[in-house]
Amino acid sequence: MIAFPNAKINIGLNIVEKRKDGFHTIESIFYPIFDLVDILEIIELKDKSITQFSSSGISIPGEATSNLCLKAYNLLKKEYAIPTVAIHLHKVIPIGAGLGGGSADAAFTLKLLNNLFKLNLSDDILIEYARKIGSDCAFFIKNKPVFAFGKGDEFEDINLNLSNYKIKIEYPSIHIGTAEAYSGVIPFKSKLQLKEIINQPINSWKKSIKNDFESSIFLNYPEIEQLKLRFYEEGAIYASMTGSGSAVYGIFEK
16 A cells, blocks of 8 residues: 655744743644655565565665654554554655655554554544654644644644645755754744734735744754745745755745
8 A cells, every 4th residue: 555645844933932841832834745745655464574664765864663654553553453564665755854754654654554454543543643753743644734833733724725826845955953953942932823824915924924943044054044035036925944944945926
């Protein structure tokens, strides 16, 4: 069985506070990007051997045994009698780019296993499993535009459709780790309500919607800021770094 885990972008990202559990409270708009995808295949192993993971495409750092797809499999394996499987991931979405590729891969693993072995788990149950894997992993279960808050794993549905626009994404081949990104920000609760601003015309977003990671990351990686400025020079209505970076997107009139 094959699926195509997609990327996402953040439209605005406010770092509100540092939590007692070590995480940060955020506010952001998560928007799915369906034309930038990985390829995920899972097949049942009839010989009952050990579950296997392999990958191709972009090299994935770390040991294969620590991959989020395997973590998703093991979460379900603990509670359901699912057989061993072979998981192959062809990686296309850049890593350390703020596009949510790893989280998408894990969430789609949960969904594929649910379908493949007819576990009949609801989206709400899958979301609870996804929250155990990563903060934004739960988003990819329903995979539709949301206002995200808390650790990035609590959502409110929003009415946002950018299908009439072209979204261009560029990755400057810079890997920014989450710890590095958060080390440069000072939490601050904005007076502007992001979930209200998002309903304003897109040509007003440039003045009112920001990504709190940009100020410190642009200082360390000025080429990322130059990429954002170039999008505006090319006529973008709105441009921003997504997530904790380093990918930048621009929203253009088609």
